[in-house]
Every structure is written in C-alpha cells, then in structure tokens.
Amino acid sequence: MAAFSSRCVIVAFFLVHCYTDGHQSGNFSQVMQFVLNSSNNTRIHFHPGYVKNVYKINAWSTDATSKEPVYVVVEQDTNILSWTVPLTLANSFNNTDNVYDNTSRIFCDNGWGRHFTVTLSTDSPTNVTLYLLVKKEYNFNTGDKYSVSVSPSQPDYFFYRFSSNQTLTTVIRVNSSSDLCLFASIQNHQCPVFNLEVSRSVHQTILHKGAMRIRRYEYGEGFSLVLVARMDDSDCIQKYNPLDKSVLRENSRTSHVTVSIREINGNRTVAIFCMLGIIVVTCLVAVLVVCVFHMCGKAAGGTRYDESEPLLPRTVPEEQQDDGNERRERTLPDKLMVSHLAQNLQNNSDKSFGYMWSLLHVGIFYGLPVTQLVWTYQKIANKYGDEDMCYYNYLCANPLWIFGDFNHIYSNVGYILMGALFLCMVAHWKSKYQGLSTGVPRHYGVFNAMGLALIGEGVLSACYHVCPSQFSFQFDVTFMYLMAVLCMVQLYENRHSDVSLSTSHAFMILGAFIFIATVGLLTNEVALVAILIILEIPLCIFLSLKAYFFGPVWYNLGNLISQLQNSEDSTLHILKPQRKARFICVVTPIAINIVLSTVGCYLFVNGVVDFGTLILIQLMGNAFLHTLIYFFFKIRIYREGVSVENVFYLFLSIILWGIGGHAYFQTRTQWTESPAISRQRNEECVLFDFYDVHDLWHFWSAGALYSTFMFLLTLDDNVAYKNRNEMAVF
Template sequence: MYVFLILTTWSLLVGAVDITSKNLSLTLNPEVIPAEYVQSYVKTVNSSIEYVFLYPEIDNNSTARINVQSNATSEKPLLVVVKQKKGILSWQIPLFIESKNTNTQWYNKTSRTLCSLKYYKQLNQIKLDNSNVIVSIFTSSELPVFFNLTVVLENDFYLGLGETREITISPSEPRYYGYSFSNQVESGSVLMKIESDSDTCMTVAIQNTTCPVFDLERNIQFSRYWQTVSQLGGITIPKEIYPSGFFVVLVLKGDDTDCTDQTGSVLRSKIVKLSITPNITKREGIKSALIAFIIGIAFFSFYIIGVITHNVRLRRRLRQQLTDELETPSRPEELLTPEIEEAGPRYDDTLNDDSSLDEDDIDMLDDAFSDKEIIRTRKVLAVSDLARKDPKILRHKSRLYLYYLGTIAVFYALPVVQLVATYQNVLHVTGNQDLCYYNFLCSHPFFWFSDFNHVFSNFAYILLGLLFIILTYVREQNDREYEEKKKSYGIPQHYGLFYAMGTALMMEGLLSACYHVCPNHSNFQFDTSFMYIISVLCMVKIYQTRHPDINARATVTFAVLALMIFLGTVGVLNDTDYFWIVFTLLHLIVCLSLTAQIYYMGRWRLDKGLVRRVIMTFRHDARAGVIHLLRPMYGGRLLLLVIANLCNVAIAVLGNMHHEKDFATFLLAVLMLNLLLYTFFYIVMKLCYRERILLQPLCYIILSFITWGFALYFFINKSVSWSLLPAQSRRYNMPCKLLNFFDFHDIWHFLSALAMFFSFMVLLTLDDDLEDTHRSQIPIF
C-alpha cells in the first residue's frame, strides 16, 4: 500500500515538471514596434515571438482599417488582436467562411474596420482622450509564418447625402460606413441604394451607431434591418428611428444560395455602388396621398351628381310625356293591346302556382320542360320561355349571392388581417427585409406600415365598388316604378348579383391592401381570391341575362369558388408537374362542359342518359341526310365556342411551358381570359341578332378597353416578383413614378379599379336597348 502511494506521488511530480517545462518553451517573446499608418509591415512570426505594433493616437471621431495577409494554415492559424482603449477586435488567418453547398472556404487576406470609440455606449457620457491602436500578431506554428500588415485611417468613413461611392468587398473583407442626419435639415428619411453588375450574393444591413458592429456573415442578421442583394437593393431609413445616424454594413456571402439557389463562383469578390439619397418627407407623402384620394373622391362625387341630374331630367321628361298623353284624345283603336304584346305569352298565364322560395324550384328546368311542345319545337328560344318564375323568388335568389358573399368576406378577412399584422410585427422585430417583397426603391414607411403607398393605393377598389353599389341601387329604384311593365319587357334583372359584384370589388381592395402589408409567396392568395370571385360572378351574370330561371344557385357558385381557392392553395404549396397535368385536364374538361351548356342553351345535362341521347340524336340526323348530320344547328355560336376553346387550349399549353411557379396568377389569367371571351361572345351574338348597343354601354366598352390596356401595361412592367428569391425580385425594383410617391404597381391599382368599374357598368347597361322589347322577341344565346 505504501509503495503504491509513493509511486503515485512521484508520477504526479514528474508530470507537473514536464508541463511546466512545456509552458516555458511556449512562452512568447513580445517585440514592440512603433508603427505608422499607411506603411506596410512584412514580417515572419512563429510560436516563440509575438509582434506588437503600436500606432499613434487616433482621434475619437476617426477610425482605421486594418489589412492583414498571411500564408498561415488552418491547423496553425495566425491570430490578430486589435486593442483600443475600450474595445477589442480579433480574428484568425486563414479566415473560414461557411458555405451551404460547398466545403468551407478559407481566406488568407482579411480586412476589418475599427469602430470609433465614441460609438461605445459605456463611453457616451465620458470625455475621453485620444487613444492608441495596438495590433498584436502571433501564431502557434513552430515554422515561420509570413504576414503583411497595413493600417490606414478611414478619412472617408462618413457618407454624404447624394454621394455615390464605389466599393470592393469579399467574404473576408467586409466594409461599413457611417451616415449622420445632422446635415439634413428637414425631418424625413433617406434611401440607401446598392447597385452592382455582379450577381454575387451579399448582405447589406443598417445598424445603430453603436459598437460592436456586426460585420461578419455569422452575425450580420443581428442588425436592425438587413436584406440579401445580387444586383440591386435599397432600404428606406427614417430619421425618427436613427436620429443620431446609422451604419451601412456590406458583407459578401460565402456562396450565392440565398440569392440565386446556386453556389456561384469560388473566387468571390464584388464591386458595388453605394449611395444615400434624400427621400420625401412625411408631409410630402401625406400631400401626395391626399391628392390621389381627392381625385378619387372628385370622380365619385361628379359621377353621383351626374346620375342625380340624369334621373331628374328623365323624370321630368317622363312626366311631360304623361301629361301630353293625357291631354291628347285617344282613338279607340289606340287603346287596343299592341301586337307585340300578343306575340308573347302573358305573364300571369305562365306563372306557376307552386312557386316557392326553395332554390331547387328556382334553378331546375322543370318549369321549362312542362311546356315541351314549345321548347323543343322552336329552334330559337326567347327569354319569355325561361322567365316564368315569380320575380320575388328570382330577387330572393339573387340576393343570396350578396348574403353568402358578405358572410364569406367576414370570415375570410378577419384571419387575413391577423396574419398580416403578425407578418408586420415579425418584420419590425427581426429586421429581415427578405420576408416581404417590397419595391424598396419606392416604399414609404408611415404609421405602422413599412410600405404605406402600396397599401393606400387600394382605396380605389373600395371607392369604385361603393360607387357601383350606389348606381345599382339607383337603377333598381327606377325599375321598381315601372315594375308592371318590367314583368313582360326587357331583360329580367337580378340586382343581387350586381350588389355582390360591387361588394367583391370593395373586398378586393381590402384584401389587396392586407396582402401589400407584407407581400410574399405565402399570402399572394389574399390578393387573388376575390379576383376569382369577381370573374365568376361576372360570368354568372352574363349567363343569367338570357337564362333567368336556370341560373346557377349561389351555393353551387360559391362551392365552385371554394374549389378554385383550394386549387390555388395547392398550386402555391405544391407546384409540381403532376399538379399542373391534373389541373390542365380538369381545366379542359370544364371548358368542354361549359361549351355544351352554352351551345344547347342550358338543355344539356351530364347524366346516365347522355350517351343514349347522343346516339339517338346521331341516328335521327343520319336518317335526314349527311348534310343535315354534319351541319351544326347554331353555326355562328359553334364558331365562337370553338375559338374560345382553342384559346383555352393555348393558355393551358403556355401555362405548362412558362408558369414560372406562379400558379395563382395563371389561374387568375384563365378566369379573366374566359370572362373576356364570354363577354365578347355575348356582344357578338347580340349584334348577330340585330340588337343595338346604345351610346352609354358603348362608351363604357371603349373606356374599359382603354383602362384595361393601360392597366395591363403597368402590371406587366412589375416592380417585384414573389415567384423569385428576394434578391432576384429586387432587380425589378424601380423609383417612384407618380407624385414621387406611387410606382407602377400603384398605378395598376388605380387603373385596374377603374377598368373593373367600367366593365361592371358594361354588364349593367349593355341590354338597355331591350327595355321596350317584349321578352318573347328577345332571343336566348
């Protein structure tokens, strides 16, 4: 036992002596060198020596940049420590930069900028003397290691307003510069802009003027604001957030994955142009917004005044006509019922006694089939054949669109508002400018919004939607004064659909504003959902015009819309080739089904007896002769429908070839194209039946074409693209174009709102020429 204790003690003593000898052998011999700025110092160092470079005093308002180059290895790196009176900065050479898809990159040339002492929070209230800059360089390598040290004063550290500076950066040579608002008299904001001809990925950040500065890739995201940049970037910096100024930090990334989804070149260097330009003040921004809003209110007011004036004149003229008729003695034959009334069935005779408020009773064709001798023996059906329901029932059914839409709008909008509010809060907390796809060159922070102008410009949809609802109400009240005449003359009006269209336009403005709070790939559906609804409601309205009794039920319509929104969600989340194939097949099948529905004027049904009916019809036509078999019953209608189907096939092919992972926009394009085709079909068929287009709807048609044309121009010349990565999307960023406050997308909001309003007015007034035409003389198509 004693022998064991003695041996253990002896071994511990020997180990201690060995460790002491090793530590003594690793003792560094410091060599202090009085150094001068700008001068290069080329030395060799090993584990036995440490170089300490003592630089002259530097003013507390100035800073310096340290450049060190060495041939050290990663196993035995060169260590660089820079000491100031209240700060220390250290790194190693080679400096390793992480890369997501490649091996770690090592850089033997490094450059860092010192933080001025006046920016240390602890020293803000203490008056300091000038301090020295001390640079210590040492290594653990036994072999000699070469290094080259240069320290230069940064005399151009502060950026000037309106100044453009060309800067070269690399992953191991980040740069940052300061800006002070002291020279800017008016309170407001400035725009920091980055431009480059290179696609090499970098991060630009805005930080408070405090030390330490986060100027490495691993810590730059702790900045107040930061974003990835390839060729173009910008951040609007309000003075109220940075009253003392800010730092602009430029860091080149280790690869290009965050900007282009590719690793990029191994040799990484980038030349950028950095500029600070004045932005508009809050007062100027409010003035620009008020100008746009006043123009909208003026348009709204003049339109209302015009409608009121027109109604007053119309009532005065009608009263005068009634007075003239009462004063003029009538001959007995003039009191007879006009021949045109006798040509059509009387309303009271065609009204079913068992009509109810049941939607199944409204929508099915049972009433039309009850008079099969009339329906099936006439080649051209009249509106009177499909307008046999009680107007109260039709009015109730039409109102259901508005009720369902209002319910959907409330339940849809509330979670949307909550979600985008969360997005905005996350943006403020994290400073991640890649979260939202703004046009950073025309993005004006105001109140709680980071991009107020794109949110505000959606007021046009709300204002014009409200105007359309008012015009619809006025028209409905005018029609009620002549309700008895309206029972047999003109197109039966379903004003509930028009109210739903106006409400949908207002909701489009609200949800588009919510989307623009933080536009990105995940919430783009907020901006398109009610555009889907508007497109479908317009098509339903066009079909209802000549098919009053067999119009689609509101429940079925909104079920179809729910399916569309579901497909839009799946397309955004799972944008694969298989999904596009399935959607294309579904798209073309629906087109064929609607073609049959329109061609046979609602008398076509997809059921078990379809094949049998087709075979029987084919046999019957074959017995009548080959010419009768091949000749279509409705040649003009068939030609237009064939053209429409070819257009749908073309857009399906183009969508599969060039969809660019933007299914939501493609689905909207499909719906808008079919709405345009159906409107064109309706107008052409109207002219084919020698019906007139009055001056008012003609003006609306021309205005809608003009506004849609200009609106699409501004839409195509986009300022962002959420289908790309954030850095790629910023290539589309552009300066403000209107009132120094609005860009092309804001103008798209204004013009598209006008275009939809004029399009709605086309549908509201297109058949005004038929007001005095008996329904038995109005054809169905």
C-alpha cells in the first residue's frame, strides 16, 4: 500500500508539472464539475486570504476506475497533499482492497495570504467526470451538537477554541448510530492536519459511544478533532482484548456521528477536599460511636493471667514422638470448651502477630513493583496518546498531574483512612481486654493484619486505577483475597487457639490461589476453572476434617480406618460422628463450596464474571458462610447472645454493603470487553462533577469493610468476662 501511494505521488507530480493544460480560479462552498482525460488536466487556484483556515476538500467521480484513477494534488508552498479518486484502501481483516468513489481530505491553510492550488489529472484516454467541493470548516461552540457522516475515505474535522480562561478540562462526546468502528484523534491546532489514523496524537477507537477529556494547558488556545471510519471493525472488538474473537461487519462503511463539547470550569480542589472532609468527619463519628457505647456499657472485672503459664493441663491433640518414635494423641472430652483449646496463649499470640508481619512484608514486596509498573503504563499512555490502553470512564475521568483518571485513584483514600482507624480501634480493644483470663482468647495480630490489608487494598486499588486493564486487574483484588482469608482465620482462632492454621500454611494456600488467578486472568481458559475446582474441593474437605479432629488429619483418619478393620462394632456405629453439631459445622461448608464452584463455573463459562472475580466470589462466599455459622451457633445453639454494639455494626455493615453493591454493579467500564465496547458503558459524574458511581463504591465499600471488621472485633465482647470452661467450642 505504501509503495502504491508513493507511485501515486510521483505520477501526480509528473502530470502536474508537465501536462497541466487548464488553469482557473476556484470558488469556495460551490460544487465544480470537471471533464478530464490523459491530455486534458486542470489546475484550480483558491485564494483564502490572510486568515488561517482549515478546508475540507471533497472529490468524487462515478466513472473513474482504480486502474486509471484521477490524481488529486493540493499544493501550498511546501505543504502538499495528494490522493486518488477512486481511493483504494487495504482491508487487513480479510486481505482485500476496498474502493471508494467519494473521497475527502482536510487541508490546512497557513494563513500567509498565499493561494493554494488543486491539480486534477488522469491517465485515462477517455473522458472522466470529477466533482470538486472545497469548503471552510467552521469552529465548534460549547454546548452545540454537530452531526456529520464519515467513512474510511472521508474523514471529518472540527476545531474548538476554548471559550474561557477558567476552563480546566473539556469533555468531547461522540455518538454513532451504527456499529462501524471509528477512529477519533485530538491534534494541536497547527498545520498539517493528519487526516487518517495516526499514533502521534491522543486517539481512541469508538463504536456507539466515545468520550475524550482534554486538559487546556496541553493545547493552548484550542484543539482539532478528526474523525474517520476504520476499514474493518477488528480494532474495536479485539484491540487489547485478544480473548474476544468476534468481529462486526457492515456492508456500508459510512457512519453518522453526533459530536458535542462541554467545558468544565469547576474547582477540582473543592471536590477533592470536600470528599476528604466527609471521610474525616465519618471517622470522627465512628470514634464517637465507640466512645458512646463504652460509656454506656457496664464495667466488669476480670482476672489477669500470666500468658507464659497454661490454665489447664495440656489436652489438645498433638503429634509427639516418644523414645520409640511412635505417635500418640492425647484425648479430648466429648464436650469441648474454649479452655481446652487455649492452653498455649503466648505461642498463639506470637502466631497471631505473625500474620501481621507476614502481610506487611507481602505488601511491601508486592506493592513496590506494582507501583513501578503502573507508573510506567501511565507514562507510555501519555507519551503515545493511545486511550485504548486504559479502561477509563472517559465521561468522568478527571486528569490531574500525569494521571489521566485522578478521581478513581483518589477515591481509594477511604480504604486507607478506614484501615488506619481500625488499627486504632484494635489498639484500644487490646488495652481494654488484653490480659484477661476470661472470654475467648483475642488474637490482635490477625486484627492488625486485617487493618493493614484494608490499607493495602486502598493502595493497590489506586495502582489498578492508574491504568485499568485485564493485565492490572489482579492488583485490585489481591488484598480482597487476603481480607476474606483473614476473616475466616480470625473466626476460627476465636475458639480454636491451639489448633489454628499456621501463618506459613495460610499464605502458601493464598499464594496458590493468587497464582491460579494470575494465569486465569492472562489466559481465560475454562480448563483452569476445572483445575481450581479440583484443588479447592479437596482442600476444603481437608481443612474441614482438620477442624473436626482438632489435629493431624492423616493420623486421625488412620485411627478411624484401624477401628473399622479391627472393631467388632458395626460400620455405621463407628462412622457416627461423636460431635454432631461440629460435624454439621464442617459438612455445611463442603456442600456450599460445591454449590459455589458449580455456580461460579456456570457464570464464568457464560461470560458473566472473569476468572479473578470468580475466585473472589469463592473466598468472599466462604468468609460470609463462616461468619453466618459462627453467629448462628453463638445466638441460637449456645444462646450466648451479642452486645448492642455488635448488633449496631452488623446492621451498619449490611446497609453499607447493600448500598455499595448497588453502586458496584452499575459498571462504567468492563475490561473483559474491547475498549470501544467498554466505552458504551461510560456515564457522566454524579457528585461534585468529579466522582462517578464507582468512586461512590470505593467510599461505601470502605465503610462496609470497616463495619464488618468492627463486627468481628466486638462479636464476643459480651462474653469477655465469662469463664472459658463455660464457653463451648464451635
């Protein structure tokens, strides 16, 4: 194609300078008809005056052929523009050439008062009729809507001059009535104008809806918008999304487009600090709520203990080796109490704080490369102007500094502040309840890890929103995985201090899930879902058996098999669970995990959720399930009751999760689709002309997570001074 264009230009120059027969003056905004052949060519002079203007030159013919086309050459000093009528463009999708009889180009006059010349020539020995229309392109006005038609051979051009010195950002909306793939580019108001697809300007692909946000300081007095239809739709469907194999096709490659422009003069500082003020006030209210509950609560005394000494003789199951290297298991009573599994409190406390330090290390070594990567993404996107790299809501993507979507980055400050507030609350609870020999053993290290994970979610979610895409989505959900796992660990450790999962094992299991999620996000293969289920169900069964036996699974299963082989009792009698309530507790999660896996697989295969979200659903579902089981046994089975403060946080978290979920499912982007299709979800800002519904999801979910963590922190406050040998294990 490039070689063909070069030959066209060479032939055109030869014809212009050697075989030009006719000279005449041209008229703007008037259709002119010319009859051309190989011995009768025409040169038309246009006199634009001393004002810098941009002209659209339309040329069309019904009897010119691609073998013997009409050459159109536009000259003004050293500025030269040339093309052929009909215009032949290569279709890379099906490896064919498309021929267009109607053509147009944008020509920029330098404004020096010199005329420009349009030369028409052809090699055809027979007469060819060509029509020419040269008209000045008019400037855009704020708030007006302009309707145009564009095709691969007929781009269109708009110039916009900023109307106010107070303008910070200009929003361009492009709407199309067809399914054709369009290419929109923003250029500085200078000559020459790049008519077709160029990578040196800010540009994006568009299907039905497109939007671009322009910062005034980058374009001086104004900017130019160029629209052109693509030869095929593959870039609008597959660009940066190799998972989608479908391609839209239309026989007609002419798209009817409506363009509108709106200026934003509001002060972004007000929007930024107003939201920060709202979050800070919310934190102060949260502190006030705690103070009110503690002032209204009844003080009670408790006995302090020495963490280095056990309260009762050691009775938990453990693997020990005697002189004969034989395993043995110490027996447990049929009715387990918290005191039976809270014998080594100092070691359990150290293990609990191991979660905090491990998470801190993971956050540092995971977060630094992520920050470096997304910073590089943003610099590349800014340098090359490719707005298909990042999945923004361009109708509410407020640029600031080097960031193209600052509001979605900044709105994560709620996670950070709420995480810091929760750490303060944990410190307060520790000072109030630490050292009691009553109530459930409190593992403040896990609670601290939950607060750090909430802060980490804010940082990593901000990194994801620097340049959202399928390659960075994992950054947004990793710490959500961590928080879900920590919630389950905390619930289990409440009444199983001596037999809880070690830090290293917990992070190894979590690392395996994150590895599978990474591979799944990159490949999106259904086979990985099968692998996930194959790994998850046995793991769930193993952990459930470990929870039931309170110790080594294989050792206890070996004893059970030995009893089946040697005992004279019936098989049903031996297999009958001794702790029926506990058996229900461990069987229920297995059954529900099978259901979750089945439903998740169905949703993934049908394209409802992506692989990362599938794993998040599994982990969040398990966290909710364990919370529900714990709460049910505490309230209904053992009738321990809960405090008013705990009920308050329960209902608050439900309300905030409901409001946040409503905002979350109003998606404004979707990286599982192509950028052009994703933009059809873009919508305007809803708060301060700065934040959209996804920003509100950040705010609501930060409050919801804080309320959920406070619910877990206060869950056993009402039994803080109850003897442990009177509290059941469940």
